[in-house]
Amino acid sequence: MMKTIFINDLLKDELVGKEVSVKGWVYRKREFKDKIFIVLRDSTNIIQAIVRKEDVPREVWEKALEFQIEGSLEVKGILKKDPRAPTGYEIAVKDIVVYDYGQPFPIKGDEDIDTIQKLRHLWIRNRRFTATMKIKHSLLKHLRNWFIDGGWWEIHPPILVGNAAEETTTLFEVNYFGKKAYLSQSAQLYLEALIYSLEKVFSLTPSFRAEKSRTRRHLHEYWHFEIEAAWYHLEDLIKVTEESLKYAIEKTIEERKIELNMLGRDISYLKKVIEEPWISMKYKEAIDILQSKGVNIEYGQDLGADEERELTKDFEVPIFITYYPREMKAFYMYEIGDGTVKNFDLLAPEGYGEIIGGSEREWRYNILKKKIEEWGLNKLKVIIGDMEVGAYDWYLDLRKYGSIPHSGWGLGLERLLMWVAKLGHIRDTLPFPRLREGWLYP
Ligand code: ATP
Ligand code: MG
Numbered sequence: 001m002m003k004t005i006f007i008n009d010l011l012k013d014e015l016v017g018k019e020v021s022v023k024g025w026v027y028r029k030r031e032f033k034d035k036i037f038i039v040l041r042d043s044t045n046i047i048q049a050i051v052r053k054e055d056v057p058r059e060v061w062e063k064a065l066e067f068q069i070e071g072s073l074e075v076k077g078i079l080k081k082d083p084r085a086p087t088g089y090e091i092a093v094k095d096i097v098v099y100d101y102g103q104p105f106p107i108k109g110d111e112d113i114d115t116i117q118k119l120r121h122l123w124i125r126n127r128r129f130t131a132t133m134k135i136k137h138s139l140l141k142h143l144r145n146w147f148i149d150g151g152w153w154e155i156h157p158p159i160l161v162g163n164a165a166e167e168t169t170t171l172f173e174v175n176y177f178g179k180k181a182y183l184s185q186s187a188q189l190y191l192e193a194l195i196y197s198l199e200k201v202f203s204l205t206p207s208f209r210a211e212k213s214r215t216r217r218h219l220h221e222y223w224h225f226e227i228e229a230a231w232y233h234l235e236d237l238i239k240v241t242e243e244s245l246k247y248a249i250e251k252t253i254e255e256r257k258i259e260l261n262m263l264g265r266d267i268s269y270l271k272k273v274i275e276e277p278w279i280s281m282k283y284k285e286a287i288d289i290l291q292s293k294g295v296n297i298e299y300g301q302d303l304g305a306d307e308e309r310e311l312t313k314d315f316e317v318p319i320f321i322t323y324y325p326r327e328m329k330a331f332y333m334y335e336i337g338d339g340t341v342k343n344f345d346l347l348a349p350e351g352y353g354e355i356i357g358g359s360e361r362e363w364r365y366n367i368l369k370k371k372i373e374e375w376g377l378n379k380l381k382v383i384i385g386d387m388e389v390g391a392y393d394w395y396l397d398l399r400k401y402g403s404i405p406h407s408g409w410g411l412g413l414e415r416l417l418m419w420v421a422k423l424g425h426i427r428d429t430l431p432f433p434r435l436r437e438g439w440l441y442p
Contacts, residue, residue, distance in 0.1 A: 308353030358409025
């Protein structure tokens with residue numbers, strides 16, 4: 001029989017004294033002379049079940065004795081209120097249905113990181129990680145809803161692609177029937193193609209980056225939430241960013257109080273993020289601040305994790321860093337006369353750093369064409385049948401037939417979660433992170 005009752009459905013005064021049954025796994029087990037306490041867990045919560053030797057047939061007692069941690073079962077019994085029980089209620093067991101007694105569970109809780117990687121398919125059952133997954137679910141749901149309710153269209157761009165959207169150094173190459181293809185680093189170029197018909201679009205896809213250095217915030221595969229909007233200038237984009245993220249965080253706090261508490265996240269801190277205006281400063285100002293703090297950085301150098309930490313650790317709200325020097329950023333960003341581009345990186349506070357990279361796009365044909373040449377991208381070719389075409393010709397075409405101002409960004413879902421849930425390492429935002437350690441296992 002499928003499961004219809006969950007533990008959270010049982011934690012109710014009106015069921016006290018009634019017979020209940022629930023399916024789940026053994027979370028904790030303690031034995032006394034004539035009592036066995038089994039704390040059962042399911043996807044919703046935990047509940048204590050008590051088996052009293054004198055109250056149950058002998059075979060029920062023996063079944064209870066045999067269970068290992070993570071064994072699977074259904075317990076049936078009378079619901080009682082008990083303030084000593086971990087969730088305030090307890091089931092006085094009358095019967096047990098065995099699914100699997102289980103074997104001694106290989107994870108005790110003090111394993112090193114390599115052992116956890118080897119056992120990750122089992123490790124992910126733990127309650128902290130489950131709470132993290134629920135927070136991620138809520139963040140994404142509300143973010144998506146904000147855009148859908150605002151009239152944005154969800155689209156589904158390809159993952160196998162013929163050209164780079166970001167630096168070519170982080171491309172993963174794939175053998176595509178004897179030809180070179182790549183795993184997508186960003187859906188942006190495809191989103192740009194779709195704004196001419198749908199105007200405001202977004203997508204959620206995996207993005208792949210063959211990052212050379214290992215850090216706490218880089219994965220080789222991550223979930224990329226990207227938006228693109230016709231007619232938007234940088235200021236419009238910044239406004240939408242702040243509104244949509246504030247909404248998603250606010251709704252997530254409402255919905256996931258228990259989980260955030262379980263992770264030890266101070267919710268009052270996150271409330272400030274929602275209530276207060278976010279900060280915006282130009283790249284130049286960011287460099288000035290860093291230099292005044294004694295950080296060794298020059299105008300024209302990129303902000304790395306250390307610089308971002310230094311810049312954000314004293315702030316309680318996210319910071320938009322805008323107008324970077326053109327050479328530091330991708331070719332597609334809209335240039336203004338002073339050598340900077342209309343872009344922003346959004347840095348999360350408390351030292352977390354970049355969670356979004358966005359810009360107004362270069363929509364002037366001649367300037368974009370020159371930049372593609374300057375970046376050397378005009379040399380890249382693809383074959384269609386027996387024709388050879390420039391890999392970026394289609395992208396340039398978008399500036400020939402009804403070009404318009406437009407802007408967009410990409411948000412790393414795991415980066416957002418890492419900050420909102422205050423996690424120490426990005427690997428804990430995903431069940432099966434793609435890192436170089438234990439790369440495809442599990
Ligand atoms: P970083 O400087 O941190 O490497 P980036 O400038 O390469 O980031 P973008 O190319 O602007 O990042 O990508 C947009 C967003 O995608 C980033 O703001 C970040 O949230 C996320 N992102 C980029 N690379 C990774 C990665 N390797 N792992 C997880 N998320 C990433
Ligand atoms: Mg990068």
